[in-house]
Amino acid sequence: MEKSPETQKALTVLEKFTSDQCCGKCISCREGTRQMQQILSDSPSPFPSEEELALISELGALIDHTARCGLGKSIARQVVSVLEHQGGEERVIEEYLPGPYQELIFFDIDPHRCKGCSKCARNCPVDAISGVIKQPFVINHELCIKCGTCMMNCKFGAISIKD
Amino acid sequence: MGSMIIAGIRVEFTDENNVLTVIRNAGIDLPTLCYVSELSVYGACRLCTVKDEEGRYFASCTVKPRDGMNIQTNTPELRKYRRTLLELLLASHDRDCTVCNKNGDCHLQNLAERMGVRNIRFKSVQERHEVDTSSNCIVRTPSKCILCGDCVRMCDNIQAVDALDFAGKGVATLVTPAYNRRLADTDCVGCGQCRVVCPTGAISIKSTVDEVWNALADPKNKVVAQVAPAVRTAIGDRFGFPAGKNVMNRLVTVMHRLGFEEVYDTAFGADLTVTEESRELQQRLASGERLPLFTSCCPAWVRFCEKKHPDFIPNLSTCRSPMQMFGAVLRAWDRQKPDEQGRRLVSVAIMPCTAKKDEILRPESCTHGRQDVDFVLTTEELIGMIQSYGLTLNGADKDAADMPFGITSGAGLIFGASGGVTEAVLRNFIAGHNRQEIDALKRVGVREENGIREFTFHHEGRDIRAAVVSGLRNADMVLNAIREGGKSYDFVEFMACPGGCIMGGGQPISSTGSPFRARRDSLYETDINMQIKKTSENPLLDTLYATLLKGREHELLHRNMSGE
Ligand code: SF4
Ligand code: SF4
Ligand code: SF4
Ligand code: SF4
Ligand code: SF4
Ligand code: SF4
Ligand code: FES
Numbered sequence: 001m002e003k004s005p006e007t008q009k010a011l012t013v014l015e016k017f018t019s020d021q022c023c024g025k026c027i028s029c030r031e032g033t034r035q036m037q038q039i040l041s042d043s044p045s046p047f048p049s050e051e052e053l054a055l056i057s058e059l060g061a062l063i064d065h066t067a068r069c070g071l072g073k074s075i076a077r078q079v080v081s082v083l084e085h086q087g088g089e090e091r092v093i094e095e096y097l098p099g100p101y102q103e104l105i106f107f108d109i110d111p112h113r114c115k116g117c118s119k120c121a122r123n124c125p126v127d128a129i130s131g132v133i134k135q136p137f138v139i140n141h142e143l144c145i146k147c148g149t150c151m152m153n154c155k156f157g158a159i160s161i162k163d
Numbered sequence: 164m165g166s167m168i169i170a171g172i173r174v175e176f177t178d179e180n181n182v183l184t185v186i187r188n189a190g191i192d193l194p195t196l197c198y199v200s201e202l203s204v205y206g207a208c209r210l211c212t213v214k215d216e217e218g219r220y221f222a223s224c225t226v227k228p229r230d231g232m233n234i235q236t237n238t239p240e241l242r243k244y245r246r247t248l249l250e251l252l253l254a255s256h257d258r259d260c261t262v263c264n265k266n267g268d269c270h271l272q273n274l275a276e277r278m279g280v281r282n283i284r285f286k287s288v289q290e291r292h293e294v295d296t297s298s299n300c301i302v303r304t305p306s307k308c309i310l311c312g313d314c315v316r317m318c319d320n321i322q323a324v325d326a327l328d329f330a331g332k333g334v335a336t337l338v339t340p341a342y343n344r345r346l347a348d349t350d351c352v353g354c355g356q357c358r359v360v361c362p363t364g365a366i367s368i369k370s371t372v373d374e375v376w377n378a379l380a381d382p383k384n385k386v387v388a389q390v391a392p393a394v395r396t397a398i399g400d401r402f403g404f405p406a407g408k409n410v411m412n413r414l415v416t417v418m419h420r421l422g423f424e425e426v427y428d429t430a431f432g433a434d435l436t437v438t439e440e441s442r443e444l445q446q447r448l449a450s451g452e453r454l455p456l457f458t459s460c461c462p463a464w465v466r467f468c469e470k471k472h473p474d475f476i477p478n479l480s481t482c483r484s485p486m487q488m489f490g491a492v493l494r495a496w497d498r499q500k501p502d503e504q505g506r507r508l509v510s511v512a513i514m515p516c517t518a519k520k521d522e523i524l525r526p527e528s529c530t531h532g533r534q535d536v537d538f539v540l541t542t543e544e545l546i547g548m549i550q551s552y553g554l555t556l557n558g559a560d561k562d563a564a565d566m567p568f569g570i571t572s573g574a575g576l577i578f579g580a581s582g583g584v585t586e587a588v589l590r591n592f593i594a595g596h597n598r599q600e601i602d603a604l605k606r607v608g609v610r611e612e613n614g615i616r617e618f619t620f621h622h623e624g625r626d627i628r629a630a631v632v633s634g635l636r637n638a639d640m641v642l643n644a645i646r647e648g649g650k651s652y653d654f655v656e657f658m659a660c661p662g663g664c665i666m667g668g669g670q671p672i673s674s675t676g677s678p679f680r681a682r683r684d685s686l687y688e689t690d691i692n693m694q695i696k697k698t699s700e701n702p703l704l705d706t707l708y709a710t711l712l713k714g715r716e717h718e719l720l721h722r723n724m725s726g727e
Contacts, residue, residue, distance in 0.1 A: 017333070024310065024329070024336030025207045028244075031251035034334045035285045042286065055284065062247050065220040065240075066209040 004046040010079045011040050017075045021161060029072030032059045036079055053083060070148015071161060106162055107144060107151055111136035113158035120150035120159060165230030170237060180204075182223040182234065183211050191236055194245060194274050196252075197311035198224045199360050201661070202320050205312045210245055210274075214238060246278050254285035256363075257306035264304075265364030271309060273674070292337070297345035299524055300353030300517035300668070301366055308338050308365035314357035321661060323636040324467065326351040338365075350470050352635070354463040354659040355517030355668015368517055368669055371538045372548055378509045378538070379422040385506040387425040388418060389432065389489050390564075393515035393579035393664040394542045396682040400671045401546045402556040407681025409689050412561035417554050418545075423511070425565040432489030433575030433587070434698040435707075436460060439482045439720050440584075441591040444654055448627070453477050455628075455645070455652040458584050459722070460484040462522035463659035467635050472642045481721045485578060486512045486519060487528055489568070490535035491719040495711055511538045513545050515579070515667030518659065527722045541669025570703045573690035580683040581633040581663030582609045582616070585656045589629070590697045592622045601696050610687075614661060615641060617652070629654045634661040 003011065014037040024030050036059055039052050048056060056079070063076035109120070109129075114136040121129035121137055128144040131137030139150070151159040166175045167185065174189040181204065186193050196208035206225045213223045216233035223234070235241070253275060260266050292305035312329065315338060319325045326349040330337045340349045358366040379386050395411035404410055415426045444456050459465055459480040468475055483491065490510055497508040512519065516539075522528060523536040540548070549555070563569055574587035586609045593600045608618030609629075614637040620627045630652050632641050638657050644650040660666045665682035695701055712719060 019333050019335070022333040024332050024334070025205075026209050027207065027248050027252050027309075028209050030310075030334060030336065031255055034288060035251060035254065038286050038288065058243075058247070062244050066212045066222070066244055066248070068206055068209070068222070068225075 002046060003040070006082050007040055007043075007047060010082045011037065013075065013078055013082070014040070021071065021075075023069075023071075026067045026072060028063045029067040029076075032063045032067075033072070033075060033079075035059060036076075048083065056080065056083060069146050070152065071146065074148050074152060106141055107139055107146060107148065107159055108162045109137055109139055109150075109154075110158045110160065113156050114154075115156055115158070117155070119153050119155065123149050123153045125149060165228065167228060167230065167232035167234060169234045176228045179228055182213065182221075182226050182228050182232070185228050186213070186223060186234065186236060193223065193236060194278065195224065196271065196274065196309060196362050197313060199313050199317070202313065202316040202360070205316065207311055208248070208309075210248055212241065212244060214241060242278075246280055249275050249278055249280050250283045250285060252309055253280065253283055255288045255290075256309065257289045257291070263307065263364045264367040264370075265307070268672070269364060270362035270674070288334075295346050296369070297347035298351060298353060298369065299347075299521040300351075300369055301346070301355055301358050302369050303339075303346060304365050304367065305337060305339065307363045309363055310336055310338055311362060312338065313360040313362065314338065314366055317356050317360045318351075321634050321636050322352075322354060322356055322659070323471075323639040324350050324352055324354075327357065352463040352466040352470070352659065353518040353521045353668075354635070356660060358517065358668055359666075359670075359672055368541050368543055369520060370544055370547075371520070371540065372544050375511055375538050375540060376548070378511075383506055384509045385424055385502050385504075386422060386509045386511060387427065387493065388423040388511040388513055389427045389429045389486065389493075390414065390418075390513045391429040391486065391515055391579065391664065392433070392576045392583075392686060393667060393670070393682070394513050394545070396579070396665060396685040397515060397670045397678065398542050398546060399556060400673060400678065404556070405681070406673065406678045407683075407685035409685050410556050412563060413556045413559040415562040415564055416560045417549055417556055418513075419562060420554060421548060421552055426562075427489065427493075427568045428564040428571050428575075429485050429489055429512070429514075430571035430575035430578070431568045431701075431703070432485035432487075432492075433460075433578040434572050434701050434704055435488045435492070435720055436482055436485045436578075437574055437584070437587045437591060437698040438704060439488075439716070440480055441588045443480055443482065444588060448625075448653060455630075455655050456480055458656045460578070460584060461518070461658045461660075461664075462516075462525075463518035464635070464638060464657040466518070466521075467638060467659065468642075468657075471639065474646070475642060483528075483720055483722055484519075484522065485575070486514065486539075487522065487535060488720050490523075490528075491530060492568075492707070492711065494530060494533070494535050495715070495719055499711065509538075510536050511540060512536050513542065514539050515542050515664045515670045516660075517541060517668040519669075530718075541667075543669055543671055546671065568703065570695070570701060571693075572695040572698045572701045573693035574696060574698050575701075576693065577686050577690050579664045579686050581658045581661075582611075582631045582656065583663065583686070585609050585629055585631050585654065587698065588654070589620055589627075591699050592620070592627075593697070598696070617650075627654060628652045629656075631656045633658040633663055635659050 018033050036056050060076045060080035064073050116134040126143050128140045129137050169189045176185045179185045194210045197205050204224050206222050211223045214220050214235045295303040315327045318327045328341050330339050378384050395409050396407050399408040399410040418426045447456050457478045519539045574590050577583035608616050614634045615632050617630045632638050662679045
């Protein structure tokens with residue numbers, strides 16, 4: 001079945017995430033994103049039905065509230081918002097969970113996109129980001145706990161997940 | 164120090180490590196699948212998620228208690244999350260409970276029941292993985308694994324073996340030995356502690372129950388069994404006795420009914436071990452060679468020493484373990500006085516231990532090419548046999564262990580708890596029968612609870628420096644300290660399982676707190692009531708040394724590395 005562009009976008013994001021970016025630790029993130037993907041690809045129509053969408057957004061809330069790091073949370077939000085056509089609305093991450101960081105992925109600031117506004121550094125819960133105003137900021141990977149707050153806060157899309 | 168509100172009730176806290184512990188102390192048993200208080204915090208299951216006064220959600224096992232917190236544990240949302248988490252987990256779980264080794268005793272199954280999971284809204288996505296039966300001690304069934312990491316942290320944090328690890332990422336994450344090897348090809352020592360913490364059937368005991376049933380059914384066999392001290396204070400758990408209750412005599416009756424013709428007490432083997440080991444210590448103290456003397460009755464510890472610290476192999480006592488000494492004696496007895504009906508002796512040992520399953524297969528555990536002990540059954544397996552026969556320990560008559568090896572000392576009995584071997588050996592260093600002196604031994608430090616305890620014992624004008632160590636991480640630290648010269652001892656007792664054999668890898672697992680103290684206290688209690696305190700007072704030993712063992716002590720009681 002040919003999927004709608006939104007569904008296809010969500011599937012692409014999930015595909016990459018479940019196979020490549022997710023560290024596999026939290027049940028909610030690992031299994032939740034896997035099931036999101038499953039529901040979308042099993043759906044017999046181009047768009048998920050009301051029911052399927054309800055289950056996906058329930059999973060989104062679950063991941064948002066119980067997954068450990070910002071990576072899982074941001075993927076869940078991204079998927080739900082793509083499917084709900086909620087683009088553009090700025091949302092702020094509500095929590096971060098301290099703890100050992102995972103090694104497979106890291107957050108990085110693209111120096112060409114960073115405008116040096118310092119918003120990421122001001123929001124980082126562990127002061128892992130430093131820099132001079134109007135010059136590209138950098139993340140200290142030794143300190144970073146990979147909560148994802150910086151990425152959620154950057155207005156210029158300069159911060160992304162690398163692996 | 165401080166106080167917080169948990170589900171509307173104010174509770175005080177002191178030095179609790181995390182909010183989860185405060186919640187549990189407040190009487191709310193929040194479900195968890197990846198929290199074991201002795202291990203490092205991992206935070207994978209997310210079941211312990213709670214909500215604070217600002218509406219933030221967090222995993223309570225990962226957050227330190229702060230004064231003034233206001234925690235909600237049971238909002239409709241949290242309840243829904245817990246159930247959905249279990250649903251998600253079960254969707255990727257090979258959930259054929261009816262044929263699972265853990266059925267009825269499974270933490271995952273139990274939580275699904277407690278949280279009222281009656282329907283799984285997600286598609287089954289379980290993957291089949293090959294079962295790893297390569298180890299002689301435990302079986303790994305990865306399709307039952309929920310990736311909680313408890314075994315990984317147990318094997319590393321507590322046992323310093325590091326045989327298990329995570330591999331892969333995302334949905335392909337697996338817990339497996341590094342490089343996907345078989346367990347038998349790793350440094351695994353078979354202690355079974357990973358099985359103790361595994362909340363599912365993913366790690367189980369390698370069972371030989373069927374083989375033993377077959378042996379019992381064959382009229383050409385005479386099947387006898389020995390029962391280790393630690394078994395009798397644990398097996399009652401499963402039959403409704405209070406934790407730690409010593410049910411040896413009922414167990415003997417029930418085992419006779421199962422078809423074991425004679426049931427002996429491994430404490431007799433321990434008496435032999437103590438006798439030999441005290442002699443060995445005296446000899447080494449006199450010659451000053453190969454000190455400190457290390458105990459050798461725990462096969463997981465012996466493997467650990469061989470694999471990780473081979474330079475210390477000469478320090479290991481040459482004594483066989485109590486099980487192996489007894490096994491060799493039984494076999495020699497049978498050869499000297501063959502069964503009148505010409506039946507073949509099948510020797511079974513009931514042990515708290517998974518590592519003993521490997522010990523009986525070692526070359527030095529064989530005489531004339533035949534294993535001295537044919538089968539080791541763990542406490543758990545024996546429970547299974549009793550239940551499948553339709554018997555129970557409740558109401559069973561009380562039989563005494565069979566003769567001619569039925570007399571044992573208290574010293575042999577306390578082997579089951581960490582520190583017991585040392586105390587038993589030191590009792591033999593006390594001349595005469597002075598009860599006060601024997602009693603005073605209890606207070607030198609041998610009965611403390613920490614995983615490394617050191618003390619000095621005065622004997623004939625010299626100080627004997629002893630240490631009692633349990634848990635292999637602790638063993639690792641002690642060995643490094645000895646090697647680097649930071650520590651020096653004359654005698655060190657090592658047990659792989661934290662707390663000793665009463666907490667062995669083949670014991671029943673309690674869902675309500677650690678049974679350690681109950682089991683240990685029960686062994687010490689029984690010792691108080693025993694007439695014979697020291698192995699050197701056991702009259703049976705004298706007879707045995709004068710007859711069967713005469714001139715053959717080395718052959719039968721020490722490790723014969725050639726296997727001849
Ligand atoms: S730690 Fe982050 S990436 Fe890993 S499973 Fe949890 S939420 Fe997903
Ligand atoms: S992910 Fe960003 S906000 Fe979070 S700790 Fe790292 S640098 Fe700081
Ligand atoms: S591990 Fe537990 S839940 Fe899974 S099949 Fe076995 S008994 Fe059932
Ligand atoms: S049996 Fe012991 S050594 Fe082997 S994997 Fe399990 S915990 Fe590690
Ligand atoms: S084998 Fe058991 S203890 Fe180990 S990760 Fe899997 S479920 Fe957890
Ligand atoms: S401490 Fe006891 S139960 Fe544990 S491995 Fe050693 S002998 Fe076996
Ligand atoms: S117990 Fe807290 S995440 Fe598993």
